[in-house]
Amino acid sequence: MFRKILIANRGEIAVRVIRACRDLGIAPVAVFSEADANALHVRMSDEAYCIGPPTSTQSYLNIAALITAAKKSNADAIHPGYGFLAENAEFAAAVAVAGLTFIGPTAEAMQVMGSKTSARRAAIAAEVPIVPGTTEPLKGLAEARDIAAQLGYPVMLKAAAGGGGKGMRQVAAEGELHSALETVTSEAQAAFGSAEVYLEKVVDRPRHIEIQIFADTQGHVVHLGERECSIQRRHQKVIEECPSPINDSDLRQRMGEAAIRIARAVNYVGAGTVEFLFSDVSREFYFLEMNTRLQVEHPVTELVTGIDLVREQINVAAGAVLSFRQEDVRWLGAAIECRVYAEDPENRFFPSPGKITFLRPPSGPGIRDDSGVTAGDEVSIYYDPMISKLAVWGSTRAEAIDRIRRALDEYAVGGIKTTLPFFREIVRDEEFIAGHLDTGFISRFNERRQEIGPERPQLARGAQVSSLRQDMALIAAALSYMRAHREASRDYQPRDQSKWKLAARAAGLNREPGRRSERR
Ligand code: MV4
Numbered sequence: 001m002f003r004k005i006l007i008a009n010r011g012e013i014a015v016r017v018i019r020a021c022r023d024l025g026i027a028p029v030a031v032f033s034e035a036d037a038n039a040l041h042v043r044m045s046d047e048a049y050c051i052g053p054p055t056s057t058q059s060y061l062n063i064a065a066l067i068t069a070a071k072k073s074n075a076d077a078i079h080p081g082y083g084f085l086a087e088n089a090e091f092a093a094a095v096a097v098a099g100l101t102f103i104g105p106t107a108e109a110m111q112v113m114g115s116k117t118s119a120r121r122a123a124i125a126a127e128v129p130i131v132p133g134t135t136e137p138l139k140g141l142a143e144a145r146d147i148a149a150q151l152g153y154p155v156m157l158k159a160a161a162g163g164g165g166k167g168m169r170q171v172a173a174e175g176e177l178h179s180a181l182e183t184v185t186s187e188a189q190a191a192f193g194s195a196e197v198y199l200e201k202v203v204d205r206p207r208h209i210e211i212q213i214f215a216d217t218q219g220h221v222v223h224l225g226e227r228e229c230s231i232q233r234r235h236q237k238v239i240e241e242c243p244s245p246i247n248d249s250d251l252r253q254r255m256g257e258a259a260i261r262i263a264r265a266v267n268y269v270g271a272g273t274v275e276f277l278f279s280d281v282s283r284e285f286y287f288l289e290m291n292t293r294l295q296v297e298h299p300v301t302e303l304v305t306g307i308d309l310v311r312e313q314i315n316v317a318a319g320a321v322l323s324f325r326q327e328d329v330r331w332l333g334a335a336i337e338c339r340v341y342a343e344d345p346e347n348r349f350f351p352s353p354g355k356i357t358f359l360r361p362p363s364g365p366g367i368r369d370d371s372g373v374t375a376g377d378e379v380s381i382y383y384d385p386m387i388s389k390l391a392v393w394g395s396t397r398a399e400a401i402d403r404i405r406r407a408l409d410e411y412a413v414g415g416i417k418t419t420l421p422f423f424r425e426i427v428r429d430e431e432f433i434a435g436h437l438d439t440g441f442i443s444r445f446n447e448r449r450q451e452i453g454p455e456r457p458q459l460a461r462g463a464q465v466s467s468l469r470q471d472m473a474l475i476a477a478a479l480s481y482m483r484a485h486r487e488a489s490r491d492y493q494p495r496d497q498s499k500w501k502l503a504a505r506a507a508g509l510n511r512e513p514g515r516r517s518e519r520r
Helices: 011-023 064-071 089-097 107-114 116-125 141-151 172-193 249-265 299-307 310-317 396-408 420-426 429-436 441-452 467-488 499-505
Strands: 004-007 028-033 047-052 077-079 155-163 168-173 199-200 209-214 222-233 236-242 272-278 285-291 334-341 358-359 367-371 386-394 413-414
Touching: 004 011, 004 064, 011 028, 011 310, 011 367, 011 386, 028 064, 047 064, 047 199, 077 310, 107 285, 116 155, 116 199, 116 249, 116 285, 141 155, 141 172, 141 199, 155 172, 199 222, 209 249, 209 285, 209 310, 222 249, 222 441, 236 299, 236 310, 236 386, 236 420, 249 272, 249 285, 249 429, 272 310, 272 420, 299 334, 299 367, 310 386, 334 396, 334 420, 334 441, 367 396, 386 396, 396 420, 420 467
Parallel strands: 004 028, 004 077, 028 047
Antiparallel strands: 155 168, 155 199, 209 222, 209 272, 222 236, 236 334, 272 285, 334 386, 358 413, 367 386
């Protein structure tokens, strides 16, 4: 087993990997940019190395600086987390060349899955259904026209080096094909350094359902069931669940076996996720892409299967056999996760950097909060503004929804805007409760919201609360706290607070403070 693991990441996922290291008795080594010198993941490690200026390209994406830190610390292995270099084959190869273990699949498996066209060819070889379309790069407009006509419009143009919704465009009719092809081709070249583009037929209102797989170096490959990730905003997942509300054990088995065949086709090792589009109408699923990393939403699978995916990643990377077999995997109850962002949902999800002045995460039965921050921390503009993942477990989906409602109401963050109020509305939405989830969920939800209007009608959407009113609310909250505290206390308290009361009454604050105020 490893003695020391360097974590080439930051934020909540670095904290998650540190926790797995502690559970295994392995010393975690942190790295940090100049902006993160005081970050939680640094404070939680025994040892930490500065790897450069705040900009990601100069720090968390700096392969040479990371390898230098790993060597200096005498680490045996590197865990990449997700994002940054997690799916970078060059990094995986550089780690191996430095004589260290990369906690993840081989560079070769990453390369095959990195190109969406070669991933589609791998799926065909594994006899897994893919979305109808091409598996070789398009050679030009004439070929694109022929194939699109065969597939039938609408079609989707996608960049082979893209993925996760980056570099794709829907084409409704042949008249739009020429300009769409030019746009996607030049965007692909600019964004990914590859102009390769392919075609897919559009799946109408699909669900995004993905299968967690796990493989060891001795040829054991298992699946841990599905996650439903259809609720997305601008191709970013917002809420994830396990199991999918449309799950039945037959579908799970068929998708799970398909995912295992794909993993075997590329000699996969470690944790991986096979994404499918699923049509409620036909109940067919189609391979979309494979993510060769631990995913943000892994906690919902952990809550339902009871398996620690990060610990298993480390075990497998150290050469151990998987600690469980397929028949040991049991799915119990339901889990739901919300990604909490430092963004203002009342202002088009604009980033809300700044100091977290107050933080009270929820707790209690079935609650898990994977956070990368504490009170007093600064949310900077340099990185993804996700500050935590709130995940809950319940014995049924209905119980999980009750718990996540309660947990979201308990969750209090001061100093910055967060997406918590947005989630409080979603988890009360009828369509969400009914499990009617597909790619159009968020836009339909936003339409419903506009019809109903804001939750608190006295405060129009986007309206600013003056700083005076905020201060008044703070004083009122303090007064209410003092009163409650005095009433609960056995100690004698002179009832001589009249100056405060008078001042509060004069200020028109003789009311209960709003219980959902985000600012404290
Ligand atoms: C699609 C699609 C419909 N047909 N491909 C791919 C990456 C993902 N983030 C969005 N992707 C889609 N690919 C074909 N052939 C629809 C989407 C899609 C989507 C998929 C799942 C969940 C939300 C989505 C929102 C917009 C588009």
